[in-house]
Amino acid sequence: MKNLKGSALLLSATAGVLLALTGCASVSDKPAGTTSAGAENTPEAVQITVPDATEVFPKTVATMDKASSVTLNGDISSGSESAKIMLSGNKDGSNTKATITTKDGTLDLLIVDGDNYLKADKKFLAKTAGEEAADMLATLAGDKWISVKDASQFGNFNLGSMLESFGTDKMVKVEAPKVTAKSLEDLNGVKTFKYVGDKTNFWIAAEGEPYLLQVEGTGSAKEATGTMTFSDWNAVEPHKAPATTEVISIPGL
Template sequence: MAANRKLLAVAVVCAAAVIGVTGCSSDSGDKDPFDGMSADKIADKASKASKDAGSYTMNGQMKQGGQTSDIEFAVAKSGDCKGTMGSAKSGKAEFLSVGEFQYSKGDDKFWDAKGGGSTAELLKGRWVKQPNQSGKPICNPDDMFSNKNLKNLKREDDAEVDGKKAAVLTRTKKDETTTFYVAMEGKPYFLKVVNKGKDGPGTVTFKDYGKAVEVKAPPADQVVDPKKLGSTS
């Protein structure tokens, strides 16, 4: 999966994504805080600033397998995170990543798609617990905002994201174009990423950088070990 696309995919499954930067505060007013910088250097600054913020929220939409899913995540400085994803057609689910484990709780449509009606009935109102493959929080900011693949970008005309002025950077690879919006006022955080192409098109917006996010594991009596599903169904 291409790095620029990975950022969107991570938002959906709370896996590792794509951006990186060296933090700084920009000047206010009409002055261009990135005057004389290459697009790659701007992206590098955005990556470090976003990573250094520690916590943030992101939301948007992504299309996979012909279906569009709404996504929303809040990420803590520790790398723990919580969020929701899904659609009216495929069902919706809540997700938590706490320490070495991740938890998911879906509605009937979500579990029907995963394992049929018996699974949906067994898991109604309960969380499924699984270990993280990496053994660490899957929303780790070092992974989420890695800048190693943000290369060969081009700066376009500036734009606005939710009323905030943003530098617009694009990357085109074959039939896929990814557009990154970087704040021009205050710290150069990533404000939005838009991916257009055949594989994983979607849009994610970022906000609330640096605001505390609390993520707790669900109560033990609401958690199901997937290894026990076969014996209890």
């Protein structure tokens, strides 16, 4: 099954899109520690002042640095490449679940305590291993997970690496000085500070810890555009390995 390892070519572009965006998202879940309880009883006279990006961004980077887990959902594109991505788990990558959909198919990866599992649709298998091998794999695996020795052959989707791409040099030194507008916005019940940048917009929790909740790439079609959602900060439940009856091993993988 050597051809299947060529799937890294399919997903390397996806990882590149992720890193190029500096992040992209839309808020869907309240982050741990953030609440809007009682907001409806807050007097209208009480105003929240939106701080400068140069003040908030360093604090946001610090919360990301100390975070233990997070869920990321994205719908992003860069040039001719596009992907829908979900990553959820801890930062060191030892417990991670990922779903990646591109024009060449859908891939699910599960990493638990050093063991790697894969599920892929026939379109993905055909693209990466050929039609004949795809038919065989689909017949052998069915709905079961396929045990794989090395998940990195399918790309680097380590959450720690993703968060590092929003690090001090990028977000604080590069993005904060480019912010041209700021406002207070309510997104699905969560008060956020919105910062409009040159080609990137940021939404940061306005109450509790200043978690990064949303980033939106607004460049041209040739550049990284789209949205990514960050949720479940420090609150992702550990993913469990599938039962042995739900796993199949295939020589060469």
